[in-house]
Amino acid sequence: MNQAWGLIAAVPALLVMIAFMYRQGAMPGVGAIAAAGMTIVIGALLFWS
Template identity: 50%
Template structure:
């Protein structure tokens, strides 16, 4: 695992935690939170596999 992949493994859960935090505080609605979580996981997966 190289440095870029390690960064993705560390940053993606942090992004997901931030999405959950924003949803619980009412800053995002449920469909927006689901879309943001799905897209962040999809982008991280694509970048992880292309490294």
């Protein structure tokens, strides 16, 4: 359970990194949306498990 909480706590940092990569042009919009969506879904599943 401790590892899951660590990953849940990292979700905001991952979202900031995805937004930064998108703004720098390193990631297309569709890829940024997909990565953010997957990050949120994985964080939510870990939270509820």
